[in-house]
Amino acid sequence: GENVEQHPSTLSVQEGDSAVIKCTYSDSASNYFPWYKQELGKRPQLIIDIRSNVGEKKDQRIAVTLNKTAKHFSLHITETQPEDSAVYFCAASKEGYGNNRLAFGKGNQVVVIP
Amino acid sequence: SQTIHQWPATLVQPVGSPLSLECTVEGTSNPNLYWYRQAAGRGLQLLFYSVGIGQISSEVPQNLSASRPQDRQFILSSKKLLLSDSGFYLCAWSVRGANYGYTFGSGTRLTVV
Numbered sequence: 001g002e003n004v005e006q007h008p009s010t011l012s013v014q015e016g017d018s019a020v021i022k023c024t025y026s027d028s029a030s031n032y033f034p035w036y037k038q039e040l041g042k043r044p045q046l047i048i049d050i051r052s053n054v055g056e057k058k059d060q061r062i063a064v065t066l067n068k069t070a071k072h073f074s075l076h077i078t079e080t081q082p083e084d085s086a087v088y089f090c091a092a093s094k095e096g097y098g099n100n101r102l103a104f105g106k107g108n109q110v111v112v113i114p
Numbered sequence: 115s116q117t118i119h120q121w122p123a124t125l126v127q128p129v130g131s132p133l134s135l136e137c138t139v140e141g142t143s144n145p146n147l148y149w150y151r152q153a154a155g156r157g158l159q160l161l162f163y164s165v166g167i168g169q170i171s172s173e174v175p176q177n178l179s180a181s182r183p184q185d186r187q188f189i190l191s192s193k194k195l196l197l198s199d200s201g202f203y204l205c206a207w208s209v210r211g212a213n214y215g216y217t218f219g220s221g222t223r224l225t226v227v
Contacts, residue, residue, distance in 0.1 A: 031213065043221050045218070046216075046217070095212075101160075102215070
């Protein structure tokens with residue numbers, strides 16, 4: 001099955017700097033890649049996603065890039081703020097497999113230092 | 115709009131006691147439903163998923179079970195809890211037959227003492 005890995009496991013950044021989290025996936029047939037943000041004690045929430053027919057997607061201060069050849073995708077957070085501190089999960093799925101089940105990475109802890 | 119309800123929010127249970135967590139989805143039909151467990155500071159472990167009434171797939175062997183008695187109701191159960199069952203339990207749903215993300219419930223924090 002699909003295997004998704006995230007790096008680094010923990011990332012500390014100064015407020016106002018940018019943060020980048022990278023995920024790699026193993027199945028070249030995967031075509032949907034969402035990112036989830038989980039604040040302490042709360043549920044994971046979808047913050048942005050990308051499909052394999054595009055290379056980049058932006059939503060205000062966050063963006064996701066996809067490199068299908070290298071089988072990796074990255075989350076970019078610009079002008080980080082304390083409220084960006086959370087665990088971020090990447091995931092991947094492909095249509096028709098296991099009814100579109102997502103394979104999640106293990107998560108990255110992002111700490112924004114004021 | 116679709117909403118997902120999960121209860122209770124917190125639960126403290128003694129070892130050996132039974133467990134029943136419930137999850138319901140509103141505003142959609144025929145959803146895929148999932149139960150995840152998250153140990154403190156760890157990732158999301160898929161326990162069960164269901165693509166329809168009475169259809170349950172188990173991802174890991176354990177003393178937990180799941181049932182889907184109605185289209186939008188998903189129940190996680192145990193006959194006898196273990197200390198290792200402690201964790202944050204999350205229910206989630208997704209659109210069946212489509213490649214979209216999941217929406218998670220608010221979670222149940224279970225502590226087995």
